[in-house]
Amino acid sequence: xxxxxxxxxxxxxxxxxxxxxxxxxxxxxxxxxxxxxxxxxxxxxxxxxxxxxxxxxxxxxxxxxxxxxxxxxxxxxxxxxxxxxxxxxxxxxxxxxxxxxxxxxxxxxxxxxxxxxxxxxxxxxxxxxxxxxxxxxxxxxxxxxxxxxxxxxxxxxxxxxxxxxxxxxxxxxxxxxxxxxxxxxxxxxxxxxxxxxxxxxxxxxxxxxxxxxxxxxxxxxxxxxxxxxxxxxxxxxxxxxxxxxxxxxxxxxxxxxxxxxxxxxxxxxxxxxxxxxxxxxxxxxxxxxxxxxxxxxxxxxxxxxxxxxxxxxxxxxxxxxxxxxxxxxxxxxxxxxxxxxxxxxxxxxx
Amino acid sequence: xxxxxxxxxxxxxxxxxxxxxxxxxxxxxxxxxxxxxxxxxxxxxxxxxxxxxxxxxxxxxxxxxxxxxxxxxxxxxxxxxxxxxxxxxxxxxxxxxxxxxxxxxxxxxxxxxxxxxxxxxxxx
Numbered sequence: 001x002x003x004x005x006x007x008x009x010x011x012x013x014x015x016x017x018x019x020x021x022x023x024x025x026x027x028x029x030x031x032x033x034x035x036x037x038x039x040x041x042x043x044x045x046x047x048x049x050x051x052x053x054x055x056x057x058x059x060x061x062x063x064x065x066x067x068x069x070x071x072x073x074x075x076x077x078x079x080x081x082x083x084x085x086x087x088x089x090x091x092x093x094x095x096x097x098x099x100x101x102x103x104x105x106x107x108x109x110x111x112x113x114x115x116x117x118x119x120x121x122x123x124x125x126x127x128x129x130x131x132x133x134x135x136x137x138x139x140x141x142x143x144x145x146x147x148x149x150x151x152x153x154x155x156x157x158x159x160x161x162x163x164x165x166x167x168x169x170x171x172x173x174x175x176x177x178x179x180x181x182x183x184x185x186x187x188x189x190x191x192x193x194x195x196x197x198x199x200x201x202x203x204x205x206x207x208x209x210x211x212x213x214x215x216x217x218x219x220x221x222x223x224x225x226x227x228x229x230x231x232x233x234x235x236x237x238x239x240x241x242x243x244x245x246x247x248x249x250x251x252x253x254x255x256x257x258x259x260x261x262x263x264x265x266x267x268x269x270x271x272x273x274x275x276x277x278x279x280x281x282x283x284x285x286x287x288x289x290x291x292x293x294x295x296x297x298x299x300x301x302x303x304x305x306x307x308x309x310x311x312x313x314x315x316x317x318x319x320x321x322x323x324x325x326x327x328x329x330x331x332x333x334x335x336x337x338x339x340x341x342x343x344x345x346x347x348x349x350x
Numbered sequence: 351x352x353x354x355x356x357x358x359x360x361x362x363x364x365x366x367x368x369x370x371x372x373x374x375x376x377x378x379x380x381x382x383x384x385x386x387x388x389x390x391x392x393x394x395x396x397x398x399x400x401x402x403x404x405x406x407x408x409x410x411x412x413x414x415x416x417x418x419x420x421x422x423x424x425x426x427x428x429x430x431x432x433x434x435x436x437x438x439x440x441x442x443x444x445x446x447x448x449x450x451x452x453x454x455x456x457x458x459x460x461x462x463x464x465x466x467x468x469x470x471x472x473x474x
Binding site for chain 2: 057060063064065068071154157219221222277278279290
């Protein structure tokens with residue numbers, strides 16, 4: 001009875017995503033808790049290819065020789081990874097997933113498995129490829145937009161990308177698809193411009209905004225503009241002060257509190273396991289310390305204590321990215337009544 | 351090769367001892383271009399070194415080779431030299447080109463505005 005009430009109340013907190021999605025995630029997490037599972041995945045980060053049609057300044061994901069960029073995960077490999085990992089949400093990233101010739105089959109199969117999919121795209125091909133997909137509560141296009149036109153085109157190192165992405169978003173919204181945006185912020189971001197960007201994004205009819213500070217990839221071309229931890233907190237405090245009711249975030253309320261420095265968390269690197277053409281990436285979506293052949297091997301052979309802010313690992317020192325901390329925030333919400341109360345308080349203060 | 355030295359494409363390292371071998375293979379793992387391994391039996395293998403196990407047995411590296419679907423696992427005792435044979439796609443050159451283009455455009459825009467202001471008599 002208490003559990004039902006707990007879930008129901010939680011559902012009421014997050015009405016920007018379908019109730020079925022909230023229910024699926026909530027019951028999955030609570031099920032793991034009841035079984036005493038200490039480490040479990042929340043979102044599978046699936047990278048079916050590394051090839052991209054952009055070369056963004058802050059991206060360290062795509063710098064490989066051509067024969068690696070030409071490799072693709074097959075739909076069968078993608079479905080097997082989703083099955084093996086069991087996470088209720090699958091984020092399809094890359095590379096640019098819409099470049100993959102079988103992306104529609106990959107998505108169809110994951111929908112059959114009842115996984116909630118966030119297909120991360122720069123939207124350059126979205127209008128052209130939209131016919132391949134059918135609107136579904138299981139499918140969300142998560143479009144990369146780092147700011148208004150000037151900031152976004154600068155961030156992706158190509159002019160005209162913002163306008164193309166906005167056209168794609170409008171078309172997808174018009175056809176009844178679920179659409180969110182995902183924004184990465186870097187040092188030098190102007191809080192007022194970011195706020196104006198949030199206004200503009202919500203006017204496009206999207207479901208919500210995902211926002212995160214950029215991770216300081218060692219292989220990214222621009223090494224000058226990654227945010228340090230204190231600067232991240234200050235920036236998000238300024239952006240999120242007097243938050244507008246019209247802004248909807250596809251992030252947990254406690255993660256937003258964390259970004260503003262109101263809560264201290266450590267990373268949950270196993271929360272978003274990553275599978276790509278090399279295998280299961282150790283330890284997380286952002287670091288590449290090796291690969292495992294299976295999800296089980298990843299979970300059992302990764303020295304998790306060596307990662308995260310509190311480990312003292314310099315590679316983790318400034319990371320506040322959602323792929324590491326959103327799972328911590330969700331775990332906090334469900335870990336205790338105190339955590340749940342914090343979530344309620346953070347939600348009500350919006 | 352000291353830790354402070356950045357590996358450049360084209361460099362070749364013939365191993366003189368085990369600790370140097372581990373250090374170079376770790377650098378090859380970190381490198382984003384192809385590498386060529388020379389094996390003790392005289393064979394060479396060129397491809398992308400994406401995985402390694404260098405601190406516990408069995409000691410090996412794993413590579414993906416152009417035209418081959420599956421990864422190859424090579425025991426490290428079989429490797430006697432590494433050449434960083436492929437160009438490094440993470441050298442930031444395309445970004446440098448973009449920055450230079452934007453800088454040129456900004457300078458041209460500033461010149462244009464200056465010229466317009468002068469014509470309007472707002473600048474000497």
